[in-house]
Amino acid sequence: MRVLLVEDEEKLANGLAHNLRAEGFAVDLTFDGESGKNHALTYAYDIVILDVMLPGLDGAEVLKIIRAQNRDVPVLILTARDSIQDKVKFFEAGADDYLTKPFSFAELVVRVKALLRRRVSSQVDIIQIEDFELDRMSHIVKRAKKRIDLSNKEYALLEYLAINSGRVLSRSMIIEHVWDQSFENLTNIVDVYIRQLRTKIDEGHENKLISTVRGSGYVFGQEAIF
16 A cells, blocks of 8 residues: 655654555655645555645645545545634545544554555455455455455555556656665565565466566456456
């Protein structure tokens, strides 16, 4: 899952980004409203965590611009304002949740995961391909009814492949969704994780689910769509 965090308090922002990455999220971090807006409109994020008081464009303006572009990405507002009027204003502007500073990281993670579960529940909960099964709510993966243990990053990569079953995904596309900006020039990391997944998902099975499309990228499942 790829997160955009827009927060101008650098110490707080870096701490949140570090902890979110430890939870398995890919995090892009910006410190002002203009950069936050540009990232939100350029990249595909699973969730945006948006501070209100930002240099340049404030969080309210960034939120309006995101929603004006018909972006349905969940947005979690961070703010020191705790009045009912402020909460109502942001919910009416299209915010999905609202967290008042100061807050604990544990509460932030709970709220982020709740928003992501809500989004997943409106899509496909379980992906099944032949004897492979991936439960997006519980993050449980099975092949031939046997549970497979994955790291956070292995799961994130596998989920992205499975959601796009049959579609050829380039290394750059995978980096953009599963990792973050700091990995944009390290596409070889995708190959490393693909090898790990093949060992766990395909080894010992006659039918291989992860295939390489030479010169293009990787495809999950049988029929490749270009």
